[in-house]
Amino acid sequence: MSQETIYQGIPASPGISYSRVYRYQKSDIIIDDGELHEREISLELEEFDKAIERSLKELKKIFEISKERIGNDDSMIFDAQIEILNDQYFINKIRERIQIEKRTAGYIFHDEIQTLGKIFFNSTDEYFRQRFSDIEDVKNRVIRNMKSDKLVSKVEENSIIVAHELTPADTILFSRRKVQGYVTDVGGTTSHAAIISRALRVPAVTGIKNFSFQIKTGEFIILDGFEGLVITNPTGETLERYEQKLSEVKNYENTLLKFIDLPSETLDGKTVSLTVNIEFDEEIDFVTKYGHCDIGLYRTEHLFLEAGDFPSEKYQYDEYSHIANVVYPKTVTIRTYDIGGDKLLPGSQREANPFLGWRGIRLCLDKEIVFREQLRAILMASTLRNIRIMFPMISSLLEFRRAKEILDEVKRELDENEISYDTEIKVGIMVEVPSVYFIASELAKEVDFFSIGTNDLIQYLIAVDRGNEKVADLFDSFHPAVIRFIKKIIDIAHENKIPVSLCGEMASDPKATVLLTGLGIDEMSVVPYEYPEIKSLIRNTNFNSAEKLAEEILNCNNAVSIRQKLTYQYESTRIDKSKNNIGLTGESTQINIS
Known part of the structure; x- marks a missing residue:
């Protein structure tokens, strides 16, 4: 039997778990050319349709962003990609081949798109030859979207995910499989993926160099998110010790529950307000479970991270109204999109210095249509008068004034249309x-x-x-x-x-x-x-x-x-x-x- 080994990393999210490993690898696109059973065909068609729909959403959003940033003419390459996926003859041909040949959607799609690509590549028209790379982009996008759902569906519930690196989107996807923990080779305590882990109460350890290359799917490990430890091949004695530790932690947490409804004040009567940071529905449940408390920070990035796209104004309005109703009469401070850094915009290019680049209020001011939609949704949801607005990444007085100016313009539009909102809504900034x-x-x-x-x-x-x-x-x-x-x-x-x-x-x-x-x-x-x-x-x-x-x-x-x-x-x-x-x-x- 292999010896117990203790790996020291960085404690990214507190908690203790012990379970089997699922080793997650992001690899180059690999085409599954397997054959399908009759009973698998309908599911394969459904996954193919979802991948096409998701790819179209991404491309349409990229097209809009591109028009804003580089103009209509240079953005038409994305419109051409959209046309390919909107070609019903092309799509129906793929669906028919899946049913007749009983081969995977990835294989059939790859084959058809390659045929189309050869036509472009061998064209005597220079314009069509240059479109060959667009065909490749479409192929890669659709196949990646087909693989993403399948990858997550392979993960057994209650696994511990081990990976070289996890993006915020990865963390959200895996959370749907009730994972018990995350271990990564790289990352720190305040990466957004680590913050999401803490928000979802999933133990995590980061910064164990090359650990993902030393572990296999199915191995049993202990993860100690308090101390940043991962233990492979744990002895029975070690496992028993951690079971006892987990019991002590739960008892400690139960002891603290008696403070939930008591005033947040010092022994000598000084009030220090205590509020919570919220991003996911699971966290909103905390507010109702342990008594009402104010929400000091409601992050809105998850609305697009989960969908891979900016949500509609109506969808946002429903979300913001729901949370305002849940906490009423307490307040909720809604932070406008803080996108960028490690929370990449769908389809955007990775920047050399993303945390110093196009993010936060800078992105919102550039993408004014999206910003206005969010502000309008927040304002319309503010009729209970318990919402505050907060702008992130403010670095100058002019940035704040421009954001406030747009907010005031949206207010005037609502006034003109006789739509109710909190006219005295408070507006602040992240420092x-x-x-x-x-x-x-x-x-x-x-x-x-x-x-x-x-x-x-x-x-x-x-x-x-x-x-x-x-x-x-x-x-x-x-x-x-x-x-x-x-x-x-x-x-x-x-x-x-x-x-x-x-x-x-x-x-x-x-x-x-x-x-x-x-x-x-x-x-x-x-x-x-x-x-x-x-x-x-x-x-x-x-x-x-x-x-x-x-x-x-x-x-x-x-x-x-x-x-x-x-x-x-x-x-x-x-x-x-x-x-x-x-x-x-x-x-x-x-x-x-x-």
Whole structure:
């Protein structure tokens, strides 16, 4: 029997799981040329139709984006691709061949598109010869769309996914198979895939170099998302120890539930609002299960990540209305699309520096039609007067003013059509770009609130890629510059009599709770599963003591000292010690390759 081996990675999403592995590989397109049984034909046709429909949606969206950015003439290549997939003679011929020849849709489609491609390639007309690459693009797009659903359907429920890398879309797709965990070779704690894992309460470990090349589908592993450990070939003793640890964690979580409905205030009566970050329906269930609480950040990117396309105005209106009704009379802060970075627009080209490129409010201002649709949907859903709007990635006063100008124009359109909305709706910004530090006073005079987004702020402030495991140790919420930045923004907000919240992953770190309280933050918006513990820490904290701790931390000049002080404070403030590290002893090999 192989020896138990412990791999040390980066803890990306807390929790413990043990299950069989599904090894996920993104590979070049491979055509399945197998034969079909009679009973499989109808399902194959259905999958083919879905792939064509999805490909058409993607191409139409790319066509619209392309027209906006490069003009009608240069965008016609995408229109030509759309025409191919809209050719019913061509599509029906493929469907007929699938039924007659009983071969896979991928094989038949590939064969037909290759025949079409040869006609273009051998044409005497230069224009048609140049269209050969368009044929290849269509082929690859449709076959990839056929493979994506099949790939996910192969994953057995309750598997642990092991991959070189996972995109946010991958994470969402696999979540539908009730996976028990994620392990990746690359990535960091604040990549969007890691954030989604935490949102869905799926344990995850990242940054175990080449682990996906050493493991096979079907192998049994233990995943410790608290400590960033993955254990292969675990002994019975180790498994028993982790079963006990899992039981302790569940007991601890149950103990914290008594704080759910209690006021979020310190021992000496200082109120610190506690809200939640929401992206998925599973998280919305938390709001109704554990009592109503405000939603400090509602991310809207999942609406297009799940569909591979921007949703319609009607679809958005239904979503926003639903969540406003669920939390009423509490409030929900809806962040407009924060697309870009690791959340790629369908069909868009990967940028050399995506986190510094076409993303957030920049993309929305460029794609004004999409932006207006979203703002209109939000406004129409605001009739209960419990919605706030927040713009991401603001780096200048002019950006905010232009976004606000578009919002005001949409309001006037609704007025003209006598459509109701909250005329006093609050509008704020994410503070996540360092330039805001120097113009915060001017911005504070024009916005209704600030919300500090530490995930992007830290990577911009310290110049460290939040998704790169090679520099993961440099991505530190407790860097002195980060803490002093936060304090400065809080002070400016209060000088201008506007509230300020913190909605990044730092807010969900229990070790940061007392510090943020002492810095004077008005609100912390946290991932739902951390809500009970963060509230317990606030209620077990004396505000005057927290202020003194914050002053001490502001005078520290390095993150190591700060982390030591905050860890000590956390251990003395929390109500239970059951989350301590699990001790692994006995015959095992420790591998640290993060």
